[in-house]
Amino acid sequence: MRRPHVRALALTAVAAVMPLASPAPAAADRVVIGGYPVEISQSPWTVALASRDRFGGTRAGQFCAGAVIGRSTVLTAAHCLGEEALGAPLGQIRDLKVIAGRGDLLGDEGKEIPVRAVRVNPAYDSHTNAGDAAVLTLTEPLPASSVIRTAGSGDAAYRPGTDAVVYGWGDTTGRGDFAHALRAARVRVLSDSVCAEAYPDSAEGKYLADSMLCAGELDGGRDACQGDSGGPLVAQGRLIGLVSWGNGCGRAEGPGVYTRVSGAITELGAGR
Numbered sequence: 001m002r003r004p005h006v007r008a009l010a011l012t013a014v015a016a017v018m019p020l021a022s023p024a025p026a027a028a029d030r031v032v033i034g035g036y037p038v039e040i041s042q043s044p045w046t047v048a049l050a051s052r053d054r055f056g057g058t059r060a061g062q063f064c065a066g067a068v069i070g071r072s073t074v075l076t077a078a079h080c081l082g083e084e085a086l087g088a089p090l091g092q093i094r095d096l097k098v099i100a101g102r103g104d105l106l107g108d109e110g111k112e113i114p115v116r117a118v119r120v121n122p123a124y125d126s127h128t129n130a131g132d133a134a135v136l137t138l139t140e141p142l143p144a145s146s147v148i149r150t151a152g153s154g155d156a157a158y159r160p161g162t163d164a165v166v167y168g169w170g171d172t173t174g175r176g177d178f179a180h181a182l183r184a185a186r187v188r189v190l191s192d193s194v195c196a197e198a199y200p201d202s203a204e205g206k207y208l209a210d211s212m213l214c215a216g217e218l219d220g221g222r223d224a225c226q227g228d229s230g231g232p233l234v235a236q237g238r239l240i241g242l243v244s245w246g247n248g249c250g251r252a253e254g255p256g257v258y259t260r261v262s263g264a265i266t267e268l269g270a271g272r
């Protein structure tokens with residue numbers, strides 16, 4: 001395993017604003033925030049990143065998510081592999097796995113596949129969160145039907161106003177209520193200016209349109225949250241983003257920031 005030199009993301013700052021401040025949307029139907037349950041067969045490219053050693057066995061050790069972009073290649077967030085997220089240096093995690101084909105983390109559907117190699121984007125900057133991407137190589141290939149196409153730069157799916165869906169097993173309320181079954185939330189690609197205004201150089205990060213993508217709802221309500229990191233944002237059948245960061249979850253003034261997949265692919269030299 002190539003040892004990445006990453007400084008960890010300032011998760012503390014994100015966590016600190018999360019519990020009290022978020023005006024959570026009305027109770028019934030939230031997820032990821034404001035989402036709905038989804039079968040894994042509808043998004044077979046969504047995988048869980050897991051380590052039972054680090055995160056315990058209750059939810060199969062899930063701590064982040066990823067997207068299958070090649071039969072043995074998973075794209076995820078760089079910050080998921082940082083010491084701050086893992087609670088230990090990556091090199092010490094002996095049981096890092098990708099769980100594919102399992103929607104319910106309490107079940108035993110699908111497969112747990114050990115990670116053979118990790119490549120963290122050398123351009124990842126934990127202060128701004130720029131270039132928040134990493135590639136995992138699996139010890140065993142997944143079926144070709146699990147692979148999602150990535151959207152290259154200039155793809156129409158990046159246009160503001162585009163409908164997109166984010167998938168994950170993360171916090172459904174912003175108060176630490178982690179889902180055990182996969183959920184999805186409908187969001188919209190927002191213009192770079194929305195996130196640039198929300199996130200000048202802030203404690204959470206700095207919005208940089210080159211390597212980031214802004215998505216959510218102008219009024220808030222639907223969003224990714226803690227635990228969804230690294231997971232896919234999909235539009236027009238193509239992967240456009242990875243859950244990266246935000247200020248709280250589902251807040252109108254804190255849209256979701258995603259790693260821009262076209263940039264990540266270039267920086268990591270990951271094939272389509």
Ligand code: ARG
Nearest residue numbers: 224226227228229245246256
């Ligand atoms: N950093 C978080 C994680 O590690 C993801 C936060 C996404 N936040 C948001 N409001 N979209 O899981």
